[in-house]
Amino acid sequence: MSKVILALDQGTTSSRAVVFDDTGAALAVAQQELPPIYPQPGWVEHDPEAIWSTQIDTAREALAASGRSLADVAGIGITNQRETTIVWDRATGQPVHNAIVWQDRRTAEFCARAKAGGVEALVRGRTGLVVDPYFSGTKIRWILDNVAGARARAERGELLFGTVDTWLVWKLTGGALHVTDASNASRTLLFNIHHRDWDEKLLGIFGVPRGMMPRVVASSGVCGESRPEIFGEAIPIAGMAGDQQAALFGQRCVIPGSVKNTYGTGCFMLMHTGGQVAESRHQLLSTVAWDLGGRTEYALEGSVFVAGAAVQWLRDGLGIIRSAADIEALAGSVSDAGGVVFVPAFTGLGAPHWDPDARGMLCGLTRGSTAAHIARATLEAIALQNADILECMQADSGVALKELRVDGGATRNDLLMQIQADVLGVPVSRAANAESTALGAAFLAGRAVGIWADDAALDRLWQRDRLFEPAMPADRVAALRHSWTDAVRRARGGSS
Numbered sequence: 467m468s469k470v471i472l473a474l475d476q477g478t479t480s481s482r483a484v485v486f487d488d489t490g491a492a493l494a495v496a497q498q499e500l501p502p503i504y505p506q507p508g509w510v511e512h513d514p515e516a517i518w519s520t521q522i523d524t525a526r527e528a529l530a531a532s533g534r535s536l537a538d539v540a541g542i543g544i545t546n547q548r549e550t551t552i553v554w555d556r557a558t559g560q561p562v563h564n565a566i567v568w569q570d571r572r573t574a575e576f577c578a579r580a581k582a583g584g585v586e587a588l589v590r591g592r593t594g595l596v597v598d599p600y601f602s603g604t605k606i607r608w609i610l611d612n613v614a615g616a617r618a619r620a621e622r623g624e625l626l627f628g629t630v631d632t633w634l635v636w637k638l639t640g641g642a643l644h645v646t647d648a649s650n651a652s653r654t655l656l657f658n659i660h661h662r663d664w665d666e667k668l669l670g671i672f673g674v675p676r677g678m679m680p681r682v683v684a685s686s687g688v689c690g691e692s693r694p695e696i697f698g699e700a701i702p703i704a705g706m707a708g709d710q711q712a713a714l715f716g717q718r719c720v721i722p723g724s725v726k727n728t729y730g731t732g733c734f735m736l737m738h739t740g741g742q743v744a745e746s747r748h749q750l751l752s753t754v755a756w757d758l759g760g761r762t763e764y765a766l767e768g769s770v771f772v773a774g775a776a777v778q779w780l781r782d783g784l785g786i787i788r789s790a791a792d793i794e795a796l797a798g799s800v801s802d803a804g805g806v807v808f809v810p811a812f813t814g815l816g817a818p819h820w821d822p823d824a825r826g827m828l829c830g831l832t833r834g835s836t837a838a839h840i841a842r843a844t845l846e847a848i849a850l851q852n853a854d855i856l857e858c859m860q861a862d863s864g865v866a867l868k869e870l871r872v873d874g875g876a877t878r879n880d881l882l883m884q885i886q887a888d889v890l891g892v893p894v895s896r897a898a899n900a901e902s903t904a905l906g907a908a909f910l911a912g913r914a915v916g917i918w919a920d921d922a923a924l925d926r927l928w929q930r931d932r933l934f935e936p937a938m939p940a941d942r943v944a945a946l947r948h949s950w951t952d953a954v955r956r957a958r959g960g961s962s
Contacts, residue, residue, distance in 0.1 A: 469540035473904040481520035485532035490927040496527035511564035541704030543911030545712035546630035551605035573604035594752025603655030649711040652754035685756035705911030716906030723865040729876035733770035748858035749818040768817035768855030776810035786837040797842040805830040873902035888938035898929040
């Protein structure tokens with residue numbers, strides 16, 4: 467029998483594991499919810515031990531359900547929610563605080579002071595990022611400054627930092643490996659994407675001791691093995707990438723100018739830009755896409771903080787739908803949003819605004835507004851946020867997009883995908899394999915252990931499920947975008 471890859475996909479709302487064969491088919495999938503912790507408004511945490519326990523339980527479940535023996539497993543690929551920050555004791559492995567999730571905004575005041583102090587240009591030039599609570603660097607600082615004794619312990623070399631990939635590898639190897647890959651490292655505010663190493667100047671600015679930082683390894687390459695007792699045999703750990711870079715690789719957007727968008731809790735649009743850093747003039751991020759054995763490639767990225775989370779709010783906060791899947795029928799029961807515009811800035815606004823103080827807003831309501839209008843406005847909000855990002859991306863790159871490849875749970879909503887094609891004005895191509903993020907991790911690991919010989923072998927595995935062509939009249943698109951821009955200005959505290 468052919469060899470298989472175990473992909474670990476640790477996300478914001480759940481931990482998943484998928485076993486893939488050499489055709490890219492998912493032989494087995496297991497998933498467990500990961501409950502968030504909300505200590506106070508604007509703060510979002512996870513229990514690090516719950517991250518580990520849910521991920522390892524799903525891995526064992528998927529392996530058991532795959533019908534394949536441990537001898538068939540050629541390697542493990544890991545992909546993860548990025549920026550989420552964990553600090554733990556080097557000797558005991560015990561976290562000193564809950565994981566601070568990428569959505570958390572507790573460091574907004576520090577970021578505002580840092581920007582006022584003039585560090586933005588330096589940070590941007592070295593990391594490709596903006597100074598924002600989204601990224602890991604300010605979260606590490608917060609833990610060191612707010613957990614009793616943490617800073618002194620870190621300076622003595624007793625504490626380690628890691629994003630979720632680092633934490634999982636540490637646990638899988640019993641503390642033998644403290645590593646991350648370049649794609650995750652590039653999301654910390656502490657990694658120089660030009661020199662591809664931790665930046666001493668930035669470590670000093672953010673008050674993070676160098677000894678806390680993991681060793682940076684290739685995104686595709688064997689860096690170690692899991693402890694034999696975890697699965698019954700040692701398995702090579704052969705691939706790692708942040709979830710959005712993994713999805714870019716899984717969608718086979720490996721040619722400069724190709725773009726994918728993943729629809730989950732938020733939306734994350736990435737354009738592959740090749741072997742050179744593409745600097746943005748429109749507040750997008752320049753980030754490492756992956757490191758393939760010494761060949762580093764880059765991407766432009768725009769992040770929407772609230773997408774699927776807005777649908778969850780309709781379900782859990784307003785109670786106007788029973789399940790997330792119900793929104794398509796409800797929104798489709800009206801031909802438009804009836805003038806209602808929804809800006810779901812629950813945790814501020816991401817690209818291209820980077821406004822942590824923006825707040826959610828429903829406007830244009832009348833006595834005639836219904837739950838269906840609000841539902842349709844929610845789908846439009848998701849699509850319009852992405853349209854803003856793509857407009858910036860095309861301006862930065864000089865590339866006119868021919869097709870947007872999409873993945874993630876919300877892409878099953880045909881109405882959302884049609885609205886997305888309409889407001890973008892370009893075809894939207896939905897992947898046949900909905901597991902693009904996990905598949906990307908599997909591809910990276912599989913390349914390292916020889917399951918797939920080259921990019922061409924991987925390219926042959928990608929298939930389209932459906933193509934959505936733009937159909938909305940141009941004047942209606944223009945009116946939608948005008949109303950949206952006005953509503954965003956209001957959500958940011960501006961007048962109409």
